[in-house]
Every structure is written in structure tokens, then in C-alpha cells.
Amino acid sequence: MLPPVTEAWPVPRGHKWRPGRWREDEAAFRAFFTAVVATHGPDALAQIWHDSPRAPGAGHTRWFAPQLPMHVTGEREGPWHAYLVPAAAALLALDRGLIICRAARRV
Incomplete structure (x- = not known):
């Protein structure tokens, strides 16, 4: 259940x-x-932060979870890149076990 706007996104590799x-x-x-x-x-679309793409030639769209793409916005803070993720699809992916949630470890 991806919103129509994602049809314009490049298909992630692999x-x-x-x-x-x-x-x-x-x-x-x-x-x-x-x-x-x-x-x-x-x-x-929800904006999230991710540590990819790691290389200048990396694609604009990556997989957030199986069958759930995320698209880079071009906004960046240090090693973190802002991505857009279809919010309703992310909730469905969680319900289907396609997302693993873990609280951040404290150092």
C-alpha cells in the first residue's frame, strides 16, 4: 500500500x-x-534520518524494509541523510514483522 507519489521514485537496487x-x-x-x-x-510521507547513501554515486531511493522504499531528500546533517518514507506503509510493515524496533543502546 504505497501512495501514488512513490511511483515516480527510482526503483531501489537489489x-x-x-x-x-x-x-x-x-x-x-x-x-x-x-x-x-x-x-x-x-x-x-514521513521524514526520517538514515546513515546512507555512503558514497556520492549511491542511488536516491533505498529500501527501508522489504518492499518499502525510502527516498533521499538531499538534506544532510553530518553522516545522516534525510529520507521520506510512506508513513501508512511503514505501520503496515511493522504489523507484518518487516520492521525490528530496538531502543538505542546507551554508552
């Missing part, structure tokens, strides 16, 4: 088999993506 990872617990994941859908509607 295929992702492993679940996507989220650095917070499941409650935080659900709260974040549910708020995006509640505020902006079922086709809303």
Missing part, C-alpha cells in the same frame, strides 16, 4: 530480505508514524 531496523522501541515507532498519518493523511 532486494531487501532482512527486516528494516528502527533505533527506538515499537511504541515510539507507532507514535511517530501514526502522528504523520493523522496530521497529513493516508498518503503522507
Whole structure:
């Protein structure tokens, strides 16, 4: 269930088999993506931060979870890149076990 806007995104290379990872617990994941859908509607895109692409020639679209793409916005802070993820699809992916939530480790 991807919103129509994702049809214009380049298809990510390869295929992702492993679940996507989220650095917070499941409650935080659900709260974040549910708020995006509640505020902006079922086709809303949520902005997240990810440490890719690592190379200048890396693609603009990567896999967030199996069958769930994310698209780089061009915004960057240090090694982190801003991506857009279909919010409702992220919630469905979590319900289907395609996202693993883990609270960040404290050092």
C-alpha cells in the first residue's frame, strides 16, 4: 500500500530480505508514524534520518524494509541523510514483522 507519489521514485537496487531496523522501541515507532498519518493523511510521507547513501554515486531511493522504499531528500546533517518514507506503509510493515524496533543502546 504505497501512495501514488512513490511511483515516480527510482526503483531501489537489489532486494531487501532482512527486516528494516528502527533505533527506538515499537511504541515510539507507532507514535511517530501514526502522528504523520493523522496530521497529513493516508498518503503522507514521513521524514526520517538514515546513515546512507555512503558514497556520492549511491542511488536516491533505498529500501527501508522489504518492499518499502525510502527516498533521499538531499538534506544532510553530518553522516545522516534525510529520507521520506510512506508513513501508512511503514505501520503496515511493522504489523507484518518487516520492521525490528530496538531502543538505542546507551554508552
